[in-house]
Amino acid sequence: MNLKELADHLNLSQTTVSRALNGYPEVSEATRTRVVQMAKRLNYSPNAGAKGLATGRSMAIGHVIPVANEHEMVNPVFGDFIAGAGETYADAGYDMVLSLVPEQNESDTYRKIKARGNLDGLIVHGPKTDDSRIALLRSLNLPFVVHGRASNVHLHYSWLDIDNYTAFRRASDFLLDLGHKKIALINGLESMDFAFQRRKGYTDALAARDVTPDPSYMYASEMTEGYGYETATALLTGHKPPTAFLVSSAIIALGVRRAIENLGLTMGRDVSVITHDDDLSYLKNTSTAPVFTATRSSVREAGRRVAKMLLQLIEDPAQPPLTKLMETDLIIGGSTGPCQDP
Amino acid sequence: MNLKELADHLNLSQTTVSRALNGYPEVSEATRTRVVQMAKRLNYSPNAGAKGLATGRSMAIGHVIPVANEHEMVNPVFGDFIAGAGETYADAGYDMVLSLVPEQNESDTYRKIKARGNLDGLIVHGPKTDDSRIALLRSLNLPFVVHGRASNVHLHYSWLDIDNYTAFRRASDFLLDLGHKKIALINGLESMDFAFQRRKGYTDALAARDVTPDPSYMYASEMTEGYGYETATALLTGHKPPTAFLVSSAIIALGVRRAIENLGLTMGRDVSVITHDDDLSYLKNTSTAPVFTATRSSVREAGRRVAKMLLQLIEDPAQPPLTKLMETDLIIGGSTGPCQDP
DNA sequence: TTGGGTTCTCAAAGCGCTTTGAATGAGTTC
């Protein structure tokens, strides 16, 4: 069923049918309802490609996910983010397309995306502190919003980020207030901007209390459960075990807890743990008595908001960049307690 | 830069340029390389919509994810699956588009997808035992592959599934061999086919050994860490604590382990646990001494394969449905041991 | 009756590509 057939069924021209369906004022209400009903009855939906050709809008948003190598891990946070963004798109009638972009030929890939013209805008995932994609995308003249930021890129662009620096600074202060001085940081890859910011918050907090940040307490890697377990085990069985851990993801935290309990220690008494918590749907930390003390921010909500920002930008591409910094909540749970160390 | 401009630059017709770029034999090699080089130099990529209009192929695959309500959890397995499928699509030049489809008006949504003509095929996620989408999609004449199966739908259609029945039957046998009789099942939602099959494997295994499946040992819900923790805690502190758990996801298993250790028990000695393990990238159970005894199957590999099947189907829509049942591995880890119960 | 405004509808062009059917020119054959 295409427009021509529908028009024939109605004894109207394609023009009139098109206008009726798209809400133009030049068509009488009687005609409009007649058209709409017939369209529904015959299951008519306009062909996306043709519509895109004619309007220059594809009604699709791309999510570009950098992939360093074929077997890299997938960010466990991604599912929730997508779910949030997907809600927004569905309401606005946009499709969501996922592009796994190899880091080798980024420039080519983004140029191709622009040239193919099948995306009205992009969400950029996983920004590094010094991310070359931002300059590239700006020059391509394609609306985009970064989920996160690139601290070393001093250009105007749209982003939504959580305040990673403040989150980890507050969390560190919280531990310091409890008397902890030997605080280990188990971070994500510090080429990633969020991890970079978190370390800065951590080191600044320590330095402000005259605690010299100790490199042997600072780790950075991909955020898996195993990484948390192994790192915490190594540290706790080493010659100067930390009394507290500050970790960058709930998944890492599970590994850290396993390490602690595996050594016969009790989390929250013998060893304190604060984690960042993305409020993932399958990993809730939200009972009446949360297990983990955590800096919390819903990544699903972030998805919703980033998507809305991008749609605004598409609506009016001339407007200045939109930015939004979301503060995190500090949730007090059972994983922290006063330092027992003499 | 469009085809016409490119052709003008080359002093050739659009026809010749198009044929050169698409590998048709009627154009001389000299011309072809000249065209290809110029195209690269000018960053030409054909407009996706126009190409789709002309060829009838959109070079895009849809992933349709049923959503019962706005705040439903996102399957944590999804990220890895997508990563696998994405690899396959990238190689073949397809885009991947995600559709979150509300369960209310499924029929309308799928019809619209077909009518809009912007997807060459679909991957269907989260099949229920009695999934109405399969009949619908068959009638729409749009290639599709189901990730999983719908046991109560007796139609021919393409699917790829793991052998959930056998996996849980073997796992149950393994526990029975160790002397366990009080085995609790912590399953996913049993309207989902995978969970239905797993329960069947479990109950059949018990029945074959003259152990009557006890409904008070059988739980089904969304597979979160909290669900595992709460269910295991309730059972272990109840009046007839099980000696073993059979659980449907690695995330649940983390909760179960937490419950066990929280009660001062040791997993693998006091209580045995077998989990299904999707081999998620951020939750590896693959060290030299795996933590969990598990039925394992890589969901990322499943993603790769499902995508390949769909591409085959698109290649030749006339062929009969493709099906593939993947067996799972039984990994022996440290979470199981002989039953201590008198 | 005529002229001038509304209101509604339409034919046709154009978006950027592929593909059909035809034309051109060079090379072969007799």
Add this chain to the structure above:
DNA sequence: GAACTCATTCAAAGCGCTTTGAGAACCCAA
């Protein structure tokens, strides 16, 4: 040198939609 290939190239139609610029049809005032 005419007749015939074969290899290249091209003009134009068509995919399904939106949108421009224009034409009917109607009503009211003069």
